[in-house]
Structure formats: C-alpha cells, structure tokens
Amino acid sequence: MFAKLEFPPIENLVEWPAYLFDGTGFDFNKIGLISVLAMAIPAFLFLIAGRELIPRGVQNLAEITVQFVERQVMMSAIGPDGRAFLPLLVSLFLFIFFGNIFEVIPTFHMPANARMANPLFLALITWFVFVGAGLRHHGLGYLKASLFPPGVPKALYLLVTPIELLSTFILRPFGLAVRLFANMLAGHILLVTFGVLSITLLDASPLVVVFPFSFAMLVALTGFEIMVSFLQAYIFSLLAAVYIDSSLHPHH
C-alpha cells in the first residue's frame, strides 16, 4: 500500500548521453551545452549592452555586475591595484553563476559545476594566475615570502615550510574546486531527492496528505539553491581575489 521511494542511481543524476560526437572522446553532452551557454550568455549580454554615458536597459545590468565585482570582490580583497585582475574576476563570477543557475532552470535542471571538470579547471586557472602574479611582482622573493614567512624562529621553519607549501600550493586549488563542486552536487541531489519524494507521494493514496509539505519544501529549496548559486560564484571570485592579494602583498 505504501509506495517505495525509488531513488535513481547517482549515474542517472550526473551523467548525460552525448548529443554530438559520441564516442570520439569529445562528447558534447548537457554539461558541455550548459558550459557553452554559461560562456555565451554573459558575452552576448555584454556585447548588446550599449556604451552610452547614461546607461539604459541591458547596459544597467552589465554595469551593475561589473560594479558589484569591483566593489565587493576586487576592492574589499585586493584594493585599487587589483584592477588588472578585474576582467578575470568578472569572467569567473559570471561563468560560475550562469553554470550554477541552470540547476533550477526547467529542461536543464543540472548545474554544470556539479561535474568535477569545470571547478577543477577554474581552480587551476586561479592557481596559475596567483602564482604567476606573485612571481611577476616579487620574482623568487614570492616563493621565499610564502614558504618562509618572516618573524618565525629559524628552527620552526622545519615545521612551518612544509605546512605552508601544502596549504598554499596544493590545498588552495583543491579547496576551491571541492567547495564549488560539492556545493553544487549537494544542491542537485537535494532537489532531486525532494522531486522524487513529491512524485512518489502524489501516487501513494493515503500518503498524499504529506505531499503539500514535500512540494513546499521543493519550492523553498529551489529558492535556496538560487541563493547558493549566486553565493558560490561570489565566494569563488572572492577567494580568487584573496589569493591574488596574498601574492601581491605577501606581508600582511
């Protein structure tokens, strides 16, 4: 009498059949489509936005986005000399946000960042940028400053240097990638769980009284996931800015 909850296996939630180029190693599936859209939509919006002195329409949107990243990410983490990195930060923010927001858009219902490839690549780009920025501004002094922080007793370097090496050059990109990936995968599984639960309850005759609560939870979680999509894009670009700042100004 009671329906059994049939949760789909994880492969059904994150693996998608190829639309194009099946089996060539360059399969183009839903993740690829969403990634291309996440690149194309912001690019399109910024292209059609005018360049007038008094912004109208889409230009407002574009300017607000750039201004948000400039004030909340660049200024608060790096300061005025981070302006060279503003294009990178805006691109990271927009690509991650649009990749995430497809989690709640009907017919897609999949965040592109719930597969490890996307976050991993973004984290690697960030890694190259902050190490490169440090090397460019301080030369090999950057490695010295980050591996041998000043003001530490000489003997303690035996302990401090391996920890700094691990935390700066390995755990930072790992943390960036896993934070984004796990957040989006968790959100995706959460939405699927309540979706499956709602459908199953709708079919189960006596249990249908619980259905409104389950459905209300699904709606609330959809709102929550929109917030998470935005927050993760913000946190990723903020952390990228903080890491770049620690390369530019290592002594504080």
Next chain:
Amino acid sequence: MSVLAMATEAIELAQDFTADEAKANAAASGAGMAYGLAAIGPGIGIGYLVGQAVQAMARQPEAAGQVQTTMFLGIAFTEALALIGFVVFILLKFV
C-alpha cells in the same frame, strides 16, 4: 528451537551475504556516519562565526560591509570541512 539450531541458522544467513553485499552495507553505514560527523564541527563553527559577525555589525554598523566580506570568507573556509565530508559520503555510497 534449540540454541544449536539458531546458531546454524545464523551461520547460514551470514553465508548468504556475499562479500560484496557485506562491503556495501558497511559502506552505506559508514557513509552516513562520515557526513554526520563531518557536519558537527563546521555547524558549530559557522554558528559561532556568524553570531560574532552579527554582534560586530550591531556594535559598529559602519563596518558592516567589511565584516560581511570577512564573514563570507570565514564561512567558505569552515564549510570546506563539511563539504569534504560530503564528498567522502558520495565516494562511499556511490563509488
């Protein structure tokens, strides 16, 4: 039913479990434990962190923007531990 009969029945039941099934069961219970335990610390940590941030913002509203940025940074670092627990959960449960 005698004790001996119960024991033989239990052994037969245990033999019905193949090694794979036993491993899957252990992994399933381990997965639940992994995420549950991993959520305790970050839960306390984020609660404390946000509480302190709210206090700071209430005492000094003009510093709210700066406190908020630092708060999000702190949340991101604290939350990472719970997320690694979640990844372990996925690895144990589904892989």
